[in-house]
Structure formats: C-alpha cells, structure tokens
Amino acid sequence: MAFYSIGDVAERCDINPVTLRAWQRRYGLLKPQRSEGGHRQFDEEDIQRIEEIKRWIQSGVPVGKVKALLEKTKVQTYDDWTSRQEEMMSVLRFAHPAKLRAKIVALSREHAASELIDFVFVPVRQRLSLDHNTARIMCSLLDGALIEHVALTLSETRKKAGKDALLIGWDIDDRTRLWLEAWRLSQQGWHIAVLAEPLDGPRPELFPGQQLFVWTGLTPTRRQQELLQHWHEQGYSLTFHQP
CATH class of the missing domain: 1.10.1660.10 (Multidrug-efflux Transporter Regulator; Chain: A; Domain 2)
Structure with a gap:
C-alpha cells in the first residue's frame, strides 16, 4: 500500500x-x-475522503457538519453507491459513447438526479481527475455524455408544468458541474435554461424580469453576498443555488 x-x-x-x-x-x-x-x-x-469532504464544503455545507454527513453516508449508502461508481468506471473503460449514454439513462431511471450527482457522477469525475493520463480522456467522454443527457432532460422537463429560470455560473471553471446543477434544479419544478459560458459577474440587468439562479461552486464570498443583496435592492430576482 x-x-x-x-x-x-x-x-x-x-x-x-x-x-x-x-x-x-x-x-x-x-x-x-x-x-x-x-x-x-x-x-x-484518505485521499478519497478528502475529496468527499471538499465536495460537501463546496456544496455549501459548514465544515463542522461534514463529519455527521460522512458517517451517515458511509453507513446507509456506501456499498450501493460504491458499486454504482464502479459500474460507471467499467463502462468508461470501454470508451464506447453509446454504452455510456445507455448506462446514464439506466441509472437515471433508478435513482433521483440529486443522488446520482452527489454519489456517482461527482465522485467518479473526482477519481478521474486524479490521473493525468488516460483518465482525463475518460473524464472528457463522461462530461460530454452527461451534458448531452442533461440537455435532453431539460428539454423533456419543459413539457411539464413549471416556472422558467436561468442558471448562471459565476467565477467557476467546471462547466459540466454547472449542467449537473441545472439537472438538479429541473427536478425541483423549474424550466431551466443554462448560460453555458460562466461569467465573472451575473449582469442581472441583461435579464430583466427573469428568475436567475447563480452557481458559484463554493460557498459565496462576502463580496458575492454583498452584490446579491445590492441586486435584490434594485429589484432583480437572483438566488444562489446551493444543493
């Protein structure tokens, strides 16, 4: 070892x-x-645990509450989700887009979007990011399939009753995660459109009268919170999206 x-x-x-x-x-x-x-x-x-801790914190969970979540997840879902992660890794090793798409669809029929994001797709992407060689190609293949799946899901969701909203990435680099969060929001009754290119600032004046969700990837900084309050005072409808 x-x-x-x-x-x-x-x-x-x-x-x-x-x-x-x-x-x-x-x-x-x-x-x-x-x-x-x-x-x-x-x-x-230990390294996998560190990555999991980072994921919880980046999702907005205070560090003092992470231990309880880690223990709960380990007891209740560790074996099941680990097997799902391994299934996904096995499919990725074939580097076959059609099989990968089929696996994502099958998992989506069995589990809620939030669970798949938190316990399968994010952990698998983290594992792949630790390797600088072939795994990077596998991660890119996975990202493409996930974005395609989410785009189709968002389109299907618009056929049902719901409210329109726009999701904006603010100071982030992970575009795939932005699409995954759009998927999560769509399962909460929103008709989500995605501003695919993250911005340095949301510019709410460009979207008057629209509901805006902002994804920062981390707990919003004090400056971001101050700006959000300023925009609220100006009458814009912005909300930090935190799973």
Whole structure:
C-alpha cells in the first residue's frame, strides 16, 4: 500500500496543509497513520475522503457538519453507491459513447438526479481527475455524455408544468458541474435554461424580469453576498443555488 506525506496530499488534492491539519485536529474528519518518526501518512482511502469532504464544503455545507454527513453516508449508502461508481468506471473503460449514454439513462431511471450527482457522477469525475493520463480522456467522454443527457432532460422537463429560470455560473471553471446543477434544479419544478459560458459577474440587468439562479461552486464570498443583496435592492430576482 502506498503512503503519501501531508505535502504530497496537499499538492495532489489542491488544498493547504494547514487545512488538512485542522480537519484532523479540530473536526476529526481525518485519521492518518503515523510513520516511525511521527509524520502523518495518508493512503488512497484518505485521499478519497478528502475529496468527499471538499465536495460537501463546496456544496455549501459548514465544515463542522461534514463529519455527521460522512458517517451517515458511509453507513446507509456506501456499498450501493460504491458499486454504482464502479459500474460507471467499467463502462468508461470501454470508451464506447453509446454504452455510456445507455448506462446514464439506466441509472437515471433508478435513482433521483440529486443522488446520482452527489454519489456517482461527482465522485467518479473526482477519481478521474486524479490521473493525468488516460483518465482525463475518460473524464472528457463522461462530461460530454452527461451534458448531452442533461440537455435532453431539460428539454423533456419543459413539457411539464413549471416556472422558467436561468442558471448562471459565476467565477467557476467546471462547466459540466454547472449542467449537473441545472439537472438538479429541473427536478425541483423549474424550466431551466443554462448560460453555458460562466461569467465573472451575473449582469442581472441583461435579464430583466427573469428568475436567475447563480452557481458559484463554493460557498459565496462576502463580496458575492454583498452584490446579491445590492441586486435584490434594485429589484432583480437572483438566488444562489446551493444543493
């Protein structure tokens, strides 16, 4: 079994070592092993847990509440969702778009969109992002299939009763995740249109009278919250989308 130092893990997971220490000491989120010299040693399971912690925090969950969610998820759904993730990885290894599309459709018939996003598609994309070689191609294939599936789903949803809304990405890089969040909103009774290119700022004046959802990918910054309040005072209808 391979072990990694806290510096290696920090670089691999794009997170500050100070944050990792706080997650361990203050919040009890991590339990790395120790070397004979007393240095922290992380394995692949620790790295997957770190990525899961990041996902919860990026979804807007306060770090103090993450441990309870991790334990609940582990007890209730770990085996089932892990098997679904492995099924998706197996299909991706064939690099066959038609089979991949069929698998996504089959999963969508069995599970709610929010569950698939949180427990299958986001974790699988995170796993693929850790590899800089073939997995990047697999991730790109998956992203294309997911966006195609979501676009078709949004179109079907518009045939049912609902309210129109526009989803805007604000200071984000992950366009696929933006489409996944559009899918999540569409299952809540919204007819969602997606502004496919993320913006540095939402510019609500360009969309007068429309309901706007804004996705930041992380907990909104103080500046973003201040701007949202300012736009509300001007009469614009904007809402931070936080799953």
